[in-house]
Amino acid sequence: MAKKLLYAFWFFVLLVVGLVLYWLLIFEGKPATNTPENRAAHGYVDGQVNEIRLGDALLRFPAGVQFEPSTLHKIVKGRADEIWFGVFYPDLGENNSVHNGVQIMLKPALPEWTENLAEREERFSAEKWQKNCAAR
Known part of the structure; x- marks a missing residue:
């Protein structure tokens, strides 16, 4: 059970980091x-x-x-x-x-x-x- 929670946590972290990077690439420097x-x-x-x-x-x-x-x-x-x-x-x-x-x-x-x-x-x-x- 703890192993599944750990995988879910890292999946969530990677998803958030990926979304932030995507947002920065699209809107960087845009007025x-x-x-x-x-x-x-x-x-x-x-x-x-x-x-x-x-x-x-x-x-x-x-x-x-x-x-x-x-x-x-x-x-x-x-x-x-x-x-x-x-x-x-x-x-x-x-x-x-x-x-x-x-x-x-x-x-x-x-x-x-x-x-x-x-x-x-x-x-x-x-x-x-x-x-x-x-x-x-």
């Missing part, structure tokens, strides 16, 4: 999200037109539009896994407040979302769907 360092690492330059690739799409943000790129693993300049940005409506209240803005997150579509486009178009053009939409 925190929502910081100027993170935006600069992704290629954001304040006051200039910024281009960043999200999946297969190249997005161009006008000068003055700030966005927050996010990458799960290694940061590559000009690429991101997700992008957050806000659209504000100054006529609706205080400038850049939660009361007059919309926050938007962009990320590439998963393959299963785009595989059966013909099937989805057929489903949404079906008579039952159109009747339900027209009734509203």
Whole structure:
């Protein structure tokens, strides 16, 4: 019984050490999200037109539009896994407040979302769907 507990203990120790090393290898030197360092690492330059690739799409943000790129693993300049940005409506209240803005997150579509486009178009053009939409 004691031998099994000893094996379990060493297995647990090795598992924890392995997970810590894995975490350090992935996130070592990566700046925190929502910081100027993170935006600069992704290629954001304040006051200039910024281009960043999200999946297969190249997005161009006008000068003055700030966005927050996010990458799960290694940061590559000009690429991101997700992008957050806000659209504000100054006529609706205080400038850049939660009361007059919309926050938007962009990320590439998963393959299963785009595989059966013909099937989805057929489903949404079906008579039952159109009747339900027209009734509203």
